[in-house]
Amino acid sequence: MEDQDLTFGGAPGIIVLVAYAAVMLGIGFFVGRNRPGARRDMKSYYLAGGNLGMLVLFFTLYATQYSGNTVVGYAPQAYREGFAWWQSVTFFTAIIGGYMLFAPRLYVLAKKHSFITPTDWVRHRFKSTAVTLLATFLMLWALANYLLEQLIAMGHAISGLTGDTVPYQIGVAVFVLVMLAYSWMGGMRAVALTDVMQGIALLLGVVVLLVGAFYLVGGSLGDTTQYLIDNEPEAIAVPPLEDSVSWFSMILLVGIGIAMYPHAIQRIYSARSERTLKRSLKRMVWMPLITAGVVFCVGMLGIRLFPGLSEDDSERLVGMIANRVGSINVVFYVAMILLFGGVVAAIVSTADSALLSFSSIVSKDVYARYLRPKASEERQVAVGKIVGIVAVFGLLLLAWNPPGTLVDIFVLKMELLVQLAPVFVLGMYWKRLAAGPVFWGMAAGAGLAGWLTLTGEESVYGVHGGIVGLILNLAICVLGSLVVRPRATEPAEETGAEPTTAA
Amino acid sequence: MSAHSEQRGSGKSEPIRKPWIWIGMLAIILVGIPWYLPPGMIEPIVFGLPLWTYIAVGSSVALCGYLTWILSRHWNLVEDEEESASTTPGDADGGR
Numbered sequence: 001m002e003d004q005d006l007t008f009g010g011a012p013g014i015i016v017l018v019a020y021a022a023v024m025l026g027i028g029f030f031v032g033r034n035r036p037g038a039r040r041d042m043k044s045y046y047l048a049g050g051n052l053g054m055l056v057l058f059f060t061l062y063a064t065q066y067s068g069n070t071v072v073g074y075a076p077q078a079y080r081e082g083f084a085w086w087q088s089v090t091f092f093t094a095i096i097g098g099y100m101l102f103a104p105r106l107y108v109l110a111k112k113h114s115f116i117t118p119t120d121w122v123r124h125r126f127k128s129t130a131v132t133l134l135a136t137f138l139m140l141w142a143l144a145n146y147l148l149e150q151l152i153a154m155g156h157a158i159s160g161l162t163g164d165t166v167p168y169q170i171g172v173a174v175f176v177l178v179m180l181a182y183s184w185m186g187g188m189r190a191v192a193l194t195d196v197m198q199g200i201a202l203l204l205g206v207v208v209l210l211v212g213a214f215y216l217v218g219g220s221l222g223d224t225t226q227y228l229i230d231n232e233p234e235a236i237a238v239p240p241l242e243d244s245v246s247w248f249s250m251i252l253l254v255g256i257g258i259a260m261y262p263h264a265i266q267r268i269y270s271a272r273s274e275r276t277l278k279r280s281l282k283r284m285v286w287m288p289l290i291t292a293g294v295v296f297c298v299g300m301l302g303i304r305l306f307p308g309l310s311e312d313d314s315e316r317l318v319g320m321i322a323n324r325v326g327s328i329n330v331v332f333y334v335a336m337i338l339l340f341g342g343v344v345a346a347i348v349s350t351a352d353s354a355l356l357s358f359s360s361i362v363s364k365d366v367y368a369r370y371l372r373p374k375a376s377e378e379r380q381v382a383v384g385k386i387v388g389i390v391a392v393f394g395l396l397l398l399a400w401n402p403p404g405t406l407v408d409i410f411v412l413k414m415e416l417l418v419q420l421a422p423v424f425v426l427g428m429y430w431k432r433l434a435a436g437p438v439f440w441g442m443a444a445g446a447g448l449a450g451w452l453t454l455t456g457e458e459s460v461y462g463v464h465g466g467i468v469g470l471i472l473n474l475a476i477c478v479l480g481s482l483v484v485r486p487r488a489t490e491p492a493e494e495t496g497a498e499p500t501t502a503a
Numbered sequence: 504m505s506a507h508s509e510q511r512g513s514g515k516s517e518p519i520r521k522p523w524i525w526i527g528m529l530a531i532i533l534v535g536i537p538w539y540l541p542p543g544m545i546e547p548i549v550f551g552l553p554l555w556t557y558i559a560v561g562s563s564v565a566l567c568g569y570l571t572w573i574l575s576r577h578w579n580l581v582e583d584e585e586e587s588a589s590t591t592p593g594d595a596d597g598g599r
Contacts, residue, residue: 090566248536
């Protein structure tokens, strides 16, 4: 609970949190009042009418991808792994490469066929209940786990910021209610607009943290590296080969896996135009350098500021550095409080996107598809919202009372999501890809990745379980489809493989 | 390369149809990972940092530049149609 242990927290922290919460609620109220339609139909509620402009789309991509965890969790990682953690910058950049595998065509198809959820593409392409249900299950499972992780992180950040003056559970419950309220009022548009505020807060916060940490070590890069060479040479030496393999595997896993997150895919659908989407992504490409890169530097400086921390203690690194930075002078003190408010805001902005995506899949792909096919769109939206609320409170109970040995199951996210890659990438361009092999490939890949993760074999010679599963998945998809006789009545238009030029 | 020139002719392009884009991306990423250097190597030091760290950072920056270039020049499926159909260019959400 006392993860950050900030002596400067307390009342100023509470004021900052209340201010952030008020701005978020204000945005939700403003969107709900000005665009009452945003709550009634599916496309307006879940995709902001498919009309997000460049700036808002950019910030919602940014705030969704970078959570408060990127700051609080990645700096300790750099502290422990040393320079090899520079991989975090490359893997965040690689996500844009992951998007480029399928986003250009998916954008066109989504506009043409009015897709709302990622599952719409799966159904459109494979026309198979089994494939659609399995994909839906993997997406909901990963989203729920992702949401759970954000809720736990939110609790730690709030208790750290307020110096435990606000009990962990109450802090999280209040922010969850704020998040639910603005999402309820304004849907995706409110989520995206709050992302602008949340993204700016995070960005400014990490930059000030770096400036402060740099000031603390005396401002000289040369001195810091000399210290590392003398005292922690392994932090700055070429890592062993297996670590290099793991570095590459991580770039593949994150680059493809994060691009497959349902809320990431729905941001492709939400773009106003191809130009808007491209321009937003062009800015996103550079964000790893000034977010993950800055956090990496903070972690490396931490080696000099707080040498010899145990693994558990290192988890509190950002709080310790922020404490030290906050005591430099009043400007840094205020900036550090704003940083921690920004961390909470960034966690909320990631959680709200995951929740909205979760609700959309439940309302469209489960409720409207299998339970009440004739339900009006307004009712579908309402069911999605209510199920979302029930899910959040269920996850909150889990976050507060982790179910012992079961807790490992909840770590599975990217390992499962990356198994959707053949459905989106291969399915979009290879007409022969058949539903049967896709189903068995996805099931086998997810099963193998899950088994490797749960048995503690996180990697095989440095290759992550998710990638090992993906290789098996791809092999089954390709070999199976080559064996299965292609259906003669499957025009290119319907498979989605609509060539603009001959393939 | 033939697919590249073919698509330029029709004015449409998307990255996945150009294998060289992915080979280039892979090459940039692989250069940035020090798998080809002896583990434990620190020297030579250049301006206070080991040379290999400059290569890793340079690779990341190069990847950012490369992706920006791909996004600008090699992705165009419906942009021309959308922009000519749109009577109000620019983004009302404040984006340009």
